[in-house]
Amino acid sequence: MTAVAAMQPGWNLGNSLDSVGSDETAWGNPRITPELLDNVRAQGFRSIRIPVTWSAHLGGAPSYPIEAAYLNRVKEVVDWALADGFYVMINIHHDSWQWVNTMPTDRTNVLNKYNAIWTQLATAFRGSSSKLVFESVNEPQFTGSSGDAQNATLLHELNTSFHRIVRASGGNNATRLLVLPTLHTSSEQARVDELLTTFTGLNDRYLIATVHFYGYWPFSVNVAGGTRFDATVQKDLTDAFDRVHDAFVARGIPVIIGEYGLLGFDRHTGTVQQGEKLKFFEFLGHYARTKKLTTMLWDNGQHFHRTGFRWQDPELFAQIRSSWTTRSGTASSDQVFSARASAITSKTLTLNLNGTSFVALRQGTTDLVRGTDYTLSGDQLTLTAAALTRLHGSRAYGVNATLHAHFSAGVPWRIDVITYDRPVLSGATATTGAFGIPTQFKGDQLATMEAKYADGSNAGPHNWTSYKEFDVAFAPDYAGNRIVLKPEFFAEVNDNAPVTLTFHFWSGEKVTYRVTRSGSSVTGTTA
Template sequence: MSVRRLRTSRRRVGVIAAAVAVLLLGGVMMAVNAGAAAAGCRVAYTVASQWQGGFTANVAVTNLGDPVNGWRLAWTFPSGQQVTQAWNASVSTSGGRTTATNASYNPAIPTNGSVSFGFNGSWAGSNAAPTSFDLNGVTCTGNVGQPSPSSSSSTPPQPGDAMATVAAMQPGTNIGNTLDAIPDETSWGNPLITRELLRHYRSQGYRSVRLPVTWTNHHGPAPDYTIDAAWLARVRQVVDWALAEDLYVLLNLHHDSWQWINTYPSDKANVLARYRALWTQISTTFRDHPQRLTFENINEPQFANSTDDQSYPLLHELNVDFVNLVRRTGGNNATRVLVLPTLFTNADQPKLDALLATINGLNDRNLAATIHFYGFWPFSVNNSGFTRYNAEVEQDLIGTFDRVYNTFVARRIPVIMGEWAVLNYDHNRPGVQNRGELLKFFEAVGYQARIRNVTTMLWDAGQFLNRQTLQWRDQGLFDLMKASWTTRSATASSDQVFVARSTAVTNRSLTLNLNGASFQGLRHGNTNLVDGTDYTVSGSTLTLTASALTRLLGDRSYGVKAAVEARFSQGAPWQISVISYDTPIVANANGTTSAFAVPTQFRGDILATMEAKYADGTPAGPLNWTTYKEFWTHVQPDYTAGTLILKPEFFAEVTDGARVTLTFHFWSGAQATCHVTKSGTTVTGTTT
């Protein structure tokens, strides 16, 4: 987590998990001398996911002969499959023969180098994998000039195969705000890590854990910076427990990044001495541990008073120093996978390019890149009106995965998304994101990670798994995440159907986003609803009939009256809440800038966002580029007390004496309006 997210961390509290069908044509790659004149190639064809009538495949081509500049890979589908969409290559079909041609940015494959592309396809009857490929007219037999040896896809990753090691880590989770808490493990409200917790993660399908560790408060002074023996033993205990539970582990320096590493530009000698001392001790302690332990040198690296262009060479120096230092400690560290971050672990292209240059210069095949992803910022914190998972939010997500794939994965450099979630999701602050919109985001992350071969590690600081009870705080959300490791889940335009109590009940429709699935039916509790009577489906439109809604609404008192599950041929079900409501009513209020709340009759409705405008229509309060304010930071609903709370952070940036019109937007589509005026620390609110 960054220093910005650290401020709320105490409150703010998965691409290959199951087996996938892998066809390795030719098996183990044979050694080829530099400059060999013979031609040869190897192809790994992977069906990453499959659904009725469709599938996603990834293809990795390794050149075992002379360097290639401009490639064409051809094959025949044994079951008549068709490619419908491709990435990182252009794909065409003629006479039953399918041909993939390089994109403009990936024409070169050096000797022993690889290139990857992927596609979505359709099938009927069966989806058998191709049995033969040829590269530029040469059949890929797996070696040069002789039949290839046999191989097994179950062979565990070996030193030197960072791609396989990182793939085996998918999916992963963080144990956040714990060993990285300041000053001690339980300081930020989480319990001590137990072996039972690690066993539970493994039982739920996780293959790796990231252990963020802050070392600052646990070592002595210069020049030795000796790590406290008890602290080092505790970290080792947790690492050993995780390994014993068959988990991979990613161990790092965490909040040290902003506590002292960020002063590197002005204090190079001292920072470097401390950095080297800590990593020397950590590396020496763990050098004989198995390769399932990996090291990440710095969490979210940043440098004080430095531009990005000034920071790139600084991070390059620390990354290179880390790799050289760890390698020198010997043992398994000689080939251990080491994970290097981009600046801020951001996935903007210049930051990716800077890290790529570092990795290329190191010429070490046991390196991986890491970035973090918390989604499109306005959506992830609910400000600027981004309450829904819309096209802009989705394009930000897809663009991130495209960039990391094209920059690293396509070049056989593995990527770990070391943290991901949305910034302000927290079980203690319900409603920051609508649950259905959040589910769409999580489903899309799982899908993009899977087709782009990116290993993901959920940022969980206690907001997803209750570590006291070892139960998921939202089982449905976890079920969807788990499904995304192997397939897609269908979603819908909303997970809520609002029916006004003051009007007659009529049919209500939702648009289904099938994501390759087929609709199977609706269920209420243990009862299957009846097609044609309780609902109808036409194309992607699901309609609940008035008669079914009348039955589900019961006495029509305000609130959620029923939960209906839409079930599909694959993935997690989609839950739809049937809600009885009327337009909320707000009342006059008086208070102060530190304690002001608008009395509100919610009448079954749910707050989505709030707008604030001055009389001339310009934005009022914080975020002066938008009229929409940030959920919970500036406005917070209290459904139990019946109030809408305006926070001191909102009034801190409101012009004294100016009348501000507040428009509260609710998920039913209803709105309620009031006006507030600040005079010093006094606030008056009226509805007229």
């Protein structure tokens, strides 16, 4: 428990040594350098998870020798990280879905290969610092099994075999910290209970449980109208963290959230609206602390620049870093919209104080005047019409001014003051492979899109919901003045069946549009 507490916070070196190609650069990241690890350490991270995929570097049965150059490269990176003072976790990573998953129908061969890898790793690293941690397998999964009972049996066999091999190898491995996952690294109660049974049987005080957490799925990928960090998203998080705390931490078994983030981040961090994203990470860091869970941020290169050593989204990282030690105040939105076609009126936001107290509202280094520029009544922060008139200035479309609400702890909450008008969409004709709706955004920002046929049934992918997946079915292209409808959307749209699209914007505006697909041709008209 003490060691795992000392591992907080952690970071994943994703999409490098875990790539399924023949080289660590196969998935687009540069070769790992000591300077990268030095700079990650300087951000405040105390542990680093180095996922490793072995499949492309194995010889044949029965010994499945690991290519010497590759094992030496992994050891080199591990040693750099240990020299930086990190706790370091290595594992068997994408092998989980490449070949480990065939265990239900190929048990003997899978187990032999798995055991051969861990036998070699245990030997290679048995003299390494006790700060090196082994994780048995990433996101274990099985194809063609008879169901939950067999899955649990197979994972138990992998985890206990791993434990036996490492412990029997001697050296520092006799007491090395070993990390065991649930099936799919899921925090569902049944999966947690299955892993707890394994822990009880092994009765080893140097074991750690691990699950992954990417949030409530509709919010995590922005589908089905999951645009906001609301009570449902929050409860999904608290339920998950409560389950692993009550099963493991309360029994003295530490837990590592071995990966966390939002699934939409695999595309880019703009899939989820900035303010809603910040609220998610603020709360996640807070609740993990209260439940004594160590967290490891999943970073496949989209967060910390691997050669420039800077954060792609500094505001996001500032919120994450703050959440390691304290709470931050937030608000119902990070945007205040005023329509240019209307007179400017006062606007109210609800503050989420999160145990802090409101200190000031500032534009740069200048404090706005309470009572003149804004009022505060309980948790209701109201910007006056006079202040907004000044802040909007010439009322150009887009962000006219940026304010920050400061609280007694944590990071300030940014508030953009935005001028907009109702977006205007125009007709278009193109193909299913390259269809864009000409759009005058007029300062507004797209939140989500609904798609329905004339009879009211849902159109397009995920047809159980009218709300389509952001950046998969559709995406705004602000620089190009268009909304792109992706080939993935049209692939699941009926031929010659008009679809009514409803675009929801963050200002509250809704704009409808009609598209009809005929083969590979698409015609779009204003509705």
